[in-house]
Amino acid sequence: MELLDTMLRRRSVRKYAPEKVEKDKLETILKAGLTSASGRGIRPWELIVVEDPETLQKLAGCREPEKNMLAGAGAAIAVIADPEKSSTWVEDCSIVMANMHLMADHLGLGSCWVQCRMRTAHNGQSTEDYVRCILGYPENMKIEAILSVGSLAGHPDPYNEEDLRMDKVHYETY
Template sequence: MELMNLLLKRRSVRNYTGDPVPREKLEAILEAGLSSASGRNRKPWELVVMSDRDILEKLSHCRTGAARMLEKAGCAILVFADPEKTHVWTEDCSMVMSNMHLMAASLGLGSCWIQGRLRFAENGESTEGFCRRLLGVPEEYALEAILSVGIPAAVPEPHKPEELKKDKVHWESWKSKTPQQATGHQTCSAAELRGI
């Protein structure tokens, strides 16, 4: 249940004190990201860590209305990938982001996922192009997302188990919303299977 408590505790934090993230905590977050699973173990990701205050201020303009928290973040971790390595690079990089997000929460830090792929900067440029130009990232690398990380100015309340939307789960077929409804339920007949 320790993992479940962490999952409930993890929240998107957008307000930071502006203080730096301790190096040992940052290293732990990066290790969590690097330990992520990936399709065929290709590990297509490249992580760019940014803690320079001037660059963070510039990065805060990389997404229209969605990246201003970077001005006060302790750092940003940008997750790029080489799409030539695998066709599931977006999924692989999303797992990196999720692992880092959870590790930050476990260490008492705040973090927030800032989507980069298929998004636009305040100047109309793609978020990917904006970040690539600002950080000198080679053309062959694509941006998935940015994780803002920092000391939270306020800590949101954890999610409550009773708030989980269990009606989003379908048991054995789309129609069954509880395991009891699914008991003895045949998803489709042999005749129906032949018609598929």
């Protein structure tokens, strides 16, 4: 499949079938994340993989209202970084998220971005503190987002090239 076809097919998937996510596919998704470009090549990120159903259930409370796609997921990948390491940590983490999300779709899995930075958990705590309590990363590390990943129960329609808003593109001047 051409890369643009893969990109057109990519959609956010929030409901999953109960089957586990195969280990090799999960590893390929992680590798896709680790290929990511980063400002000055610093790669300030770390990835935390969660497959334990109880932990996934707890993570679902990371947002208000609860993010049930985490409770129903086969796996979740939290992307954290040390902001002291790079002023572009948000952009760097976002690229990791985007690459992993795209790879998940390419492998026939469903996945969705769960925003964590600047968000509030179901219990009123910051999502930052809530997720740190569960995953145990140190104070200097900040969370950007979590990717929920699961087997497909269904897939929204792919985009067509005709759907692309080419009017958003400006040449030479705005």
